[in-house]
Amino acid sequence: MSTSTSTSEQHDLPQNLLKRHAGSSIEDFRKHYIEQHGKIAIPWFLANGVTYYAQIHGPMRWASETARQKYAGSIKLEEWDAAAEVDLASVDKGHDFYSKVILPDERKLFLTDARGHLQVVDAGSVVGDRVEFIVHGKALVEYEEWKKVWDGHEA
Template sequence: MSTSTSTASRQNLPQNLLKRHAGSSIEDFRKHYIERHSKAAIPWFLANGVTYYAQIHGPLSWASEAASQKYAGSIKLDEWDASSEVDLANVDEGQDFYSKVILPDERKLFLTEARNHMEIVDAGSVVGDRVEFIVDGKALVEYEEWKKVWNEHEA
């Protein structure tokens, strides 16, 4: 797993602000998001052509004064726990794997299903502790357990 701050391999992707499930500590949220949810999503993302996936963990801050001013009236950044960078444009949410593996995990991890509560901000608006999982279409972490789950669903 990479905790890079480099922008060399990053695409110009919007950032998806996310909130943790009520009652979950920041530490538990971060651990689950990094160690379970990300790895469960990797085979699904790769099968759908995702070439970059990163999480940015809080405390989050605005990357620039321009971003701060743009979102000042609508987003209180201290109310958000993390952000993701992933191109979901071509990802098939109708797949069995998504509904049986990803969504149930989102319901445990996030305030609600991600797409129901996330706020999307411009690329590069938010900074924090960046953790990269997929760069240039290749997973940077081991996810064997989830490869097996993916293969079973595909069979």
């Protein structure tokens, strides 16, 4: 798995800020998000043509003074636990897989369903520990278990 804390990496994708489920420690949240949830989403994302997917873990900070000023009145970054960089607008098939596999895992991991509470900020607004799962349309991590689940839903 590729991890990077480089602030020079820029992607033209909005960043989706996310909060962990109440009662989950930061360590447990991070482990589950990286080792399970990130992998569950890979076959679904790839089938929908997603070419880049990364998670950014805290402590997150504003990438620039401009970003900090833009969101200063509406977002307290310390209240958010991670960010995802992925083009969710391109995801239009496999809704059954999402509702039966991904959504139940989101409900264990996040404060609410991700789409129910996420806050979108501009591309490159936040930085932290970056974990990349898909780059140039190719998975960087093993996800065979979840590919089999995806294939079963597609059949």
